[in-house]
Amino acid sequence: MDLRRLLAFGSAVGIEIRGPRLEIAVARVRPQGIDVLGRTTLENFHERPAAEWGREYAAFVKRCGGAHLAVTVLLPRREVIVRQVAFPGIPRKELPAALALEIDSLHPYGEDDVAWAWAPLGSGAALVGIARRATLDRYQELFAGARIRVACFTFSASAIHAALRIGKREARDFLTVSEGAAGGYEFYGESRTRPLFSAEFDLPLERAATLAASELRLADGAAPEPLYALLPQPRSNPVENDLSRNALPYATALAGACPRLAPAANLLPAHLRATGSAAAYAPTAVLALLLLLLAGALAGFRAFDQRRYLARLRAEIARLEPEALRAAALDRQIDNIRSRTRLLDDFRLRAKKDLDAVNELTGLLAPPAWVHVLDLTRDGVVINGEAEQPAAFLKIIDASPYFENSDFSVQFARSPAPNNAETFRIHTRREAGR
Missing domain, CATH: 3.30.1360.10 (RNA polymerase, RBP11-like subunit)
Structure with missing residues (x-):
């Protein structure tokens, strides 16, 4: 089990704004797999009071056990300008400043106030989404009126890019297609020559697929794959959640469930973002608990090891004490023998000195x-x-x-x-x- 799979932990509600409908999916991500907790559709939300469909939403997420979850909202594709930019050699931490200098040249809104967000693509590249500030404020007020706590406003390319990186996926070139809310086809793809491609075409499917494949430098005849086949497959999925018809709400929920593992571009200002699932902090809490347990075990092991060392030291002292006593006794015996030897030597020398003295007196x-x-x-x-x-x-x-x-x-x-x-x-x- 790799580290990314261990970090795949969280739950979220994904809402796709699809014409007059809100397509809603609730997903729970765990290292063991993904579970779709519920799927529903709120019709004609633009024409109804926000409080009315807000109550329907609250009842639905309560049944799914996700009333505490914050929401990731997928904005309509035609209301977001998507750009892929590259800044070779620029570190990731300096990308926001570089993008801020170039942002006015990336959208056609002129002097209108815009909201923009980005997600890293690697090697100095970034995926940028730009929307009118008025559009974002309108949706923000709409969801606030329905008492829906929104954590993220994102767009399809960023949501798909993040969702694909939650599970373990083979790195390969691909192109996927889904039907747009207002007709036409929305394409998303990745290749070695182009990290990401996202576009919407009002053309026949075959012609649009050919253009998208050429942008990605795919082999001739490469057919687009359905999006649901590329996304991580859930362990459990309710019948009403037909991923083959529309997988974007599911992808949006996956992107919101693990923002630290696979971050999606978030157009909502940081101070307005609602907090997400408390379960998202479970890995951090578990790791902190493990760290505390490890620190306690280390402290306890030090005390245990010291006691064990003292016990071994005492046992070694007890084992060597008889030998030390014998060595001390031998030292005393050696000193005694040396004293006796010196005494005998002195006595031998004394007899000679006495004889020398007698001999001297005899002469005197x-x-x-x-x-x-x-x-x-x-x-x-x-x-x-x-x-x-x-x-x-x-x-x-x-x-x-x-x-x-x-x-x-x-x-x-x-x-x-x-x-x-x-x-x-x-x-x-x-x-x-x-």
């Missing part, structure tokens, strides 16, 4: 001095011994790179014979790292 306290007790600690040494002249030992010991701050802990005492030496007790500090 040479015989005949001798030592009774040697108390060696990490930061000091206590020496108990005998010597003939111990006073000189302090300078000797402090001069060593291993010791410093030596002093005698007790007074000298003479040892008994036969040694005849003095006893001493020296306390000295070991230098750092020794």
Whole structure:
């Protein structure tokens, strides 16, 4: 299902002004198909009071369930000048200004006030309809007197062009013909060489068809097709709506039902246009609702995704926590082993330093001095011994790179014979790292 089919959503009333009659059709367009809700004819509307035939119209649309619908009115072909103009290279948004500059050259009404409207044809081309302002005002007052809310005054070429683009149609050259209200034949066609052709001929059908086909550059012998065969076919259609006899009211209703999908040229000023079916806004409302639902779902999904992420994170933490605890225990064991290793290394180095200190003292306290007790600690040494002249030992010991701050802990005492030496007790500090 393509996007254009999804946007085909709306309902409208189409009224063709056909001589003394008003041909009325009510159509409902949905993506699933088109339904014709009703078809009727109001006779001699010009000769009767507007309120009278306005009541007949109101009763008819009420039976069809379309009392709330605005109306698209198809003006008589002979009261509208139809032109096809091209402005190659001009963007679509600039076409209204370009048409306004050329509009006086497109109609034969001279200084008379005119109303004009246009519809895009693509590639810088536009379909333009021009009517006398007095004619438009007369019809506007007539429908206002009948209390009929009009949303659009258009013409047959624009209505057919819009109606053909509601359904899915094969792009091909064609020519269609319908009988005019005042006699003659009205032709409409499209081709690769000419985007649109619309004209009314007071000639025999064969001669008029030949002229129309030549305007479209169609192949020789191309016969005009009936309009109803080209229009989107309805799913349901009342018996009284014989499309083979007159399909223009149906085409007008289709053009009014989906103005955004296939806009028709609207001669009615914008400030005078009645609002159409509320169902026309249903796609916008549905899309807005879907957007709100999507935004809510996105916000909810973010919260859900965050909770799910936190749950996964907690599960991963719980899974890795035993390994992290084992790693922390291993780190503590490694630190303990390193401490023990350093302690053993220090102890090994301490024994060597102690032996170096003892060896140094052995050299410093040479015989005949001798030592009774040697108390060696990490930061000091206590020496108990005998010597003939111990006073000189302090300078000797402090001069060593291993010791410093030596002093005698007790007074000298003479040892008994036969040694005849003095006893001493020296306390000295070991230098750092020794």
